[in-house]
Amino acid sequence: MSKSKMTEEIIKKNESVSRVFWRFAIPSVAAMLINGLYQIIDGIFVGHYVGYAGLAGINMAWPIIATVMGFGILIGMGAGSLLSMFRGERQFQKAALVLQTSIGLTIVFSLISMPIVAIWGKELLILQGAMGDSLLHGNDYLKVFIYSAPAAIASAVIPMLVRNDNSPKIATTLTIIGAVLNIVLDYLYIGVLAQGLQGAAIATAWSQSVVILLGIIYFLSHHAEIRLTRLAFDMKKAIRICHLGASSMVMFAYFSFVIALHNRLLMEYGSEVHVGAFAIIGYIATMYYLFAEGIASGMQPPISYDFGEQRYHRIKGTLMLALKVVLISGIITVALLVVFPEFFIRWFSDSTELIATAVAGMRLHLCALFLDGVLFLASVYFMAVGKAGKAMFVSIGNMVVQLPFLFFVPQWLGVDGVWLAVPMSNVVLTLVVVPMLWKDLTILMSKKVVINDATTVTTS
Numbered sequence: 420m421s422k423s424k425m426t427e428e429i430i431k432k433n434e435s436v437s438r439v440f441w442r443f444a445i446p447s448v449a450a451m452l453i454n455g456l457y458q459i460i461d462g463i464f465v466g467h468y469v470g471y472a473g474l475a476g477i478n479m480a481w482p483i484i485a486t487v488m489g490f491g492i493l494i495g496m497g498a499g500s501l502l503s504m505f506r507g508e509r510q511f512q513k514a515a516l517v518l519q520t521s522i523g524l525t526i527v528f529s530l531i532s533m534p535i536v537a538i539w540g541k542e543l544l545i546l547q548g549a550m551g552d553s554l555l556h557g558n559d560y561l562k563v564f565i566y567s568a569p570a571a572i573a574s575a576v577i578p579m580l581v582r583n584d585n586s587p588k589i590a591t592t593l594t595i596i597g598a599v600l601n602i603v604l605d606y607l608y609i610g611v612l613a614q615g616l617q618g619a620a621i622a623t624a625w626s627q628s629v630v631i632l633l634g635i636i637y638f639l640s641h642h643a644e645i646r647l648t649r650l651a652f653d654m655k656k657a658i659r660i661c662h663l664g665a666s667s668m669v670m671f672a673y674f675s676f677v678i679a680l681h682n683r684l685l686m687e688y689g690s691e692v693h694v695g696a697f698a699i700i701g702y703i704a705t706m707y708y709l710f711a712e713g714i715a716s717g718m719q720p721p722i723s724y725d726f727g728e729q730r731y732h733r734i735k736g737t738l739m740l741a742l743k744v745v746l747i748s749g750i751i752t753v754a755l756l757v758v759f760p761e762f763f764i765r766w767f768s769d770s771t772e773l774i775a776t777a778v779a780g781m782r783l784h785l786c787a788l789f790l791d792g793v794l795f796l797a798s799v800y801f802m803a804v805g806k807a808g809k810a811m812f813v814s815i816g817n818m819v820v821q822l823p824f825l826f827f828v829p830q831w832l833g834v835d836g837v838w839l840a841v842p843m844s845n846v847v848l849t850l851v852v853v854p855m856l857w858k859d860l861t862i863l864m865s866k867k868v869v870i871n872d873a874t875t876v877t878t879s
Contacts, residue, residue: 436721436736444717444741446587450578450594451713455705460602461619462702464609466767469556469616471695474767476556477616478698479549479682482675483540483561487568489671490528491575494521496719497664498576499583500802501656502645503723506585514645516653518580518638521660523652525576529569537565547679548686553694560616567624574627577634583720584645589637593630601626666798666810673818677825677841684829684837693834696777697784699767704785707752711745711792715799722803731863734804738860741796749789756785780838787842790849797856809859813852820844 458481465473498521505514540561541554549557564571574597582590601622608618638647678701685693718741725733756763760778768774794817801810821844828843829836 436733437740439721439733440718440737440740443582443587443720444714444744446591447582447717448710448713450582450587450591451709451716452706453591453594453598455709456598456601459702459705460598460605461623462698463767464605465616465619466695466699467769468609468613471692471768471770471773472552473556473616474695474698475553475682475691476549476558477560477619478678478694478701479544479547479553480557480560480564480616481701482547482679482682483536483543484564484571485671485675485678487532487536487564488571488575489668489675490532491525491572492671493664493668494524494528494572494660495576495579495664496667496716496799496802497660497662498524499579500663500719500723500805501660502580502583503720504727504805506724506727508727511645513656515648516651517656517660518584518645518647519649519651520653520656521576521580522647522650524657524660525569525573529572532568532572533565536561536568540565543679547682548694549682550686551691553691556616560620563617563620563624567620567627570624570627570631573631577631579716581634581637582716584638584643586637586642586644587717589642593633593637596633597626597630600629662807663802663805663810666802666807666814669811669814670795670798670817673814676818677821680825681837684825685834688829688834688837692773692776693780695768695773696780699764699773699777700781700784702767703756703763703781704788707749707788708791708795710748711795714741714744714792715795718796719799719803722800726804729866731866735860735864738796738800742793745792745796746789749792753785753788756788757782780834783835783838784841787845790842790845793849794845794852797852800856801859804863806859809855812855816848816851820848 461477462474465477498517501517502514505511505517541558544554544557544561578590578593581593604622604625605619608614608622612618614621635647637643638645640646678697681697682694685697718737722734722737725731725737760781761774764774764777764781768777794813798810798813801807801813821840824840824844825837828840832839
C-alpha cells in the first residue's frame with residue numbers, strides 16, 4: 420500500500436458536517452435497508468406460500484438467529500469504531516491489527532454459536548410457546564441455521580469493516596448483491612421447490628456466503644486501504660473490540676429477548692394468529708429500525724474520526740443532524756402506518772383474519788416507533804466517542820425497562836397490553852437517556868477543539 424494512500428484523510432478539514440454525514444449515512448442506510456430484505460423477503464414468501472403458522476415459526480426462530488447475528492454486530496461495530504479512531508490518529512498499523520483480530524473473533528464466535536443452536540434451539544422454540552405447525556416450521560429453519568451460523572456472523576462483520584475502510588459504496592454494493600441473490604433463491608427454494616422455512620434458511624445462507632467471499636476478496640485487493648496481508652490475533656485489541664461493540668450486541672440481544680417474550684405472551688393471551696400478526700408488524704417496523712440504525716451506523720465513522728482528531732465542534736453538528744433525520748422520518752412512518760395499515764400488511768398475507776389482527780396490533784405497538792431511533796443514536800454516539808459504559812447503559816436499560824411493562828400491562832389489558840408494553844417503556848427510557856446525552860455533549864463541547872491545523876480554541 421502506498422504511503423499517500425495510507426495517509427489519505429476520510430474527512431477533509433474544510434468539508435462540511437452535513438456533507439460528511441450524508442456521504443457516510445446514505446450508503447449505510449442503503450446497506451441496512453437492503454440487508455433487511457433478507458428477513459423481509461423471507462417473510463413475504465413464507466406468508467404467501469406457507470401461511471400464518473409459517474410466519475409464527477420463523478418469528479419464533481428469529482430471536483435465536485438474531486442473538487447469533489449479534490456476535491457479528493459486536494465485532495463489526497467495535498472493530499469499525501477502532502478502525503476509524505486509529506485512522507483519525509494516523510495509527511495505520513494498529514488499524515491493520517484491528518482488522519486481523521476481527522477475523523479471528525469471527526471464527527471464535529462462530530465456533531461458540533453452532534453447538535448452542537444445535538443443543539438448545541428446539542427447546543428455545545418451545546420456551547416461546549411454539550407447538551404444532553409453528554414448532555415444526557421453526558425447527559426446520561434452525562436445522563439449517565446450525566451450519567450457517569458462521570455465515571450469519573461473518574456477513575454482519577464484513578460490510579461494516581469495508582465501510583470503515585473508507586469504502587461505503589463497496590460495502591453497499593456487497594449488501595445489494597447478497598439481497599438480490601436472496602430474493603432469487605427464496606423464489607427458487609420456497610416458491611418453486613416448496614421447501615418452506617428450510618428453503619428460506621438455505622437461500623439466506625448462500626446469499627450471506629457470497630457477501631463474505633466478496634468482502635474477503637476486497638481486503639486482499641489493492642482497493643482496500645487497510646489490507647488483509649496476514650492473520651494475527653491481539654488479545655488487547657480483541658477485548659477493546661468486544662468492549663466497544665458490546666452495547667450493539669446487547670441491543671440485538673434485547674430485540675431477541677423482547678421478540679421471544681412477545682411470542683410467549685401472544686401465545687398465552689392469544690394464538691398463532693397473533694404471533695403471525697406480530698411477525699408481520701415486526702417486518703414492517705424493521706424497515707424503520709434499519710433506517711434509524713443505518714443513520715446511527717453512518718454517523719459513527721465521522722464522529723469517531725473527529726473524536727480522534729479532537730474536532731469536537733463537528734461532533735455536535737453530526738449528532739443533531741442525525742437526531743432530526745430519525746425523528747422526522749419516524750413520525751412520518753407512524754402516520755403512514757396508522758392511516759394505511761392494510762396497504763403494508765397485504766405484502767405478507769391475504770388472510771382476512773390475519774390482516775384484521777395485524778391492523779389492531781400495529782396501531783398500538785408502533786405508536787412510539789420514532790423513539791427507538793433516538794435510542795439507537797444515543798447508544799451509537801456513546802460507543803463512537805469511546806464511552807462503552809454509557810452505550811451499554813442505554814442498551815441494557817432498553818431491555819430492563821420493558822420487563823415490568825411486559826409483566827403487568829398484559830395482565831390488565833390482555834392482548835392489547837402486550838402490544839402497548841414497548842411504546843410505554845420507550846417513553847420512560849427516552850426521558851432518562853436524552854438528558855444524559857445532552858449532558859455528555861455539553862461536557863464534550865467545553866473541551867479544546869481543533870478548528871484547523873494551526874488554531875485551537877476553548878469553548879465554554
